Amino acid sequence: MKFSPLLAELISSLTCLPGVGNKSAQRMAFNLLERNREGALKLSSVLHNAMEHIRHCERCRTFTEHPVCEICQHPKRNSSGLLCIVESPQDVVAIEQTSSYQGMYFVLMGHLSPIDGIGPADIGLDELEQRLQNEPIEEVILATNPTVEGEATAHYIAQLCQQFDIGASRIAHGVPVGGELEYIDGNTLTHAFSGRRKL
């Protein structure tokens, strides 16, 4: 005998959380039972609600419990003519935290990866094509991750933009602000030099 059946089930269910193994799950289960049953009941109901109601925004594909998310409903953003393409809703959050961008988003929920069988339709590029066709978009800002797949996806979308005669730009790659040159990897330094700007 180790745990009572229900306790064992609770521990194994907690391991569905990313980064939580068996030992952490045990610690969580005992901690909740001993100290925070109310918090756990709240988590249970919010978890259920969220999984039932949070879907993708019909326009930008980010997570929201409404048919269209708050950013897409924003009139000023809608008339900005800027569309930023990112890979995940977390990227939207990161960009929003800077408060420096006031345009719209389109969330791919992934990147092109033929080796995993992820093609243009899987990352919503047909929906993006329709938006490029029907909306008054002036510039597409490609903010996919600086990985091989992210770059390939950015190039693919840039070509798509060309078809509709819409300008596409890629966010700058270079030395992070506050970083020290001697610790920056060579690849990033190369990008920083080739992307240099006149003062």
Place this chain on the structure above:
Amino acid sequence: MKFSPLLAELISSLTCLPGVGNKSAQRMAFNLLERNREGALKLSSVLHNAMEHIRHCERCRTFTEHPVCEICQHPKRNSSGLLCIVESPQDVVAIEQTSSYQGMYFVLMGHLSPIDGIGPADIGLDELEQRLQNEPIEEVILATNPTVEGEATAHYIAQLCQQFDIGASRIAHGVPVGGELEYIDGNTLTHAFSGRRKL
């Protein structure tokens, strides 16, 4: 704007888990929404069930969804005459994993700590007293933690046992098996020397 209201609520609810801060909670929320909605729904229902039904065993105070836990119901263990006192249900699990102990348990769910206002009644010592009085217990094994509070609790219970003429023993403190002497702290070494046994 950062998150949709429901998503923000999910993230803040996830921080009720021990060791989970805001950033980990975000990662968990997005991961569940993107990849494991079924697991999350399962977790939600198990969490609710566990918090509603898991109570303390009426005899040993460990966590169980039954009135009396499996160990306390075991006839062989009941007739063993051994009662092991531990501080938490996790300690029971750790001891059970060794399969070397076949007696009963009593779980204090804490330790004596006058500074925090935790007295004998708060760690169930009145229930323990009744068991010592009414059950044919031959030996009480004190397996509280080797901390100041744990030692104080062990001494208190040892005195209780004396009143009922029941032998009390303390688990051995010394060098952990597989440890190297040079890395063991002085306090533990002192214990190991004073607790030496004839070969």
